[in-house]
């Protein structure tokens with residue numbers, strides 16, 4: 001049976017096995033997908049061992065995404081520009097690295113009928129999560145993407161790497177005076193119950209707000225967005241399933257249906 005893994009540390013609570021086994025069932029693929037807890041200094045060895053055992057591919061999560069990039073023999077553009085790899089494919093001794101996070105976000109936005117073409121996007125954060133979604137977002141032909149970060153110098157450094165005049169950088173306090181069609185929270189603030197302090201005036205009655213973080217409750221950012229009258233607020237559960245679907249397609253050449261899996265995950269989150 002074809003073997004897949006997700007490498008990470010910690011990894012116990014990963015939902016990837018559930019998601020990929022569900023995809024395998026609905027697409028009638030015979031495969032096995034398991035978590036693999038990797039020692040902090042043992043990533044390269046763990047991947048080598050898995051390849052020797054005949055592993056076909058793997059997902060990579062915190063804190064190994066940069067190391068996964070470093071060990072890849074071939075890289076997609078989106079992985080190179082993200083500076084991180086979350087999907088490895090093993091092909092005749094070659095390690096091929098890709099990054100499906102940004103495409104997972106784009107697919108989830110489109111699934112929610114969010115228009116990206118000709119839209120003004122505000123992307124909050126300039127860390128790994130933000131960096132990973134810039135190229136796939138640009139590919140949707142937005143009018144502009146403003147990257148606002150608490151530390152403005154990081155946002156400025158980030159846009160320099162892309163060399164695209166649709167990208168602009170600013171600090172949170174400079175977000176007033178413009179309204180956005182889509183605001184995406186790619187900071188890790190939600191993980192500690194915090195709210196990025198952007199201007200209330202960025203949200204209009206037709207603004208869609210998206211938080212890459214998901215949980216049982218709405219994040220502070222999504223609660224704030226609702227209180228500002230955003231037309232739609234969306235959490236990151238669909239991005240999680242979306243990135244898995246793109247990985248599955250890379251490995252198996254099939255696009256799995258995501259809707260049911262998203263609903264099942266929402267249910268299980270609500271019961272936690």
Ligand code: ATR
Pocket residue numbers: 124125126127128129130149150151154186187188189194195196197
């Ligand atoms: P990730 O891989 O999740 O992006 P990261 O690379 O450590 O993690 O980046 C974290 C991002 O969240 C950064 O943009 C950080 O802002 P700074 O560059 O100013 O540190 C942002 N962030 C974290 N906590 C935040 C908070 N409480 N308010 C606003 N932004 C926050």
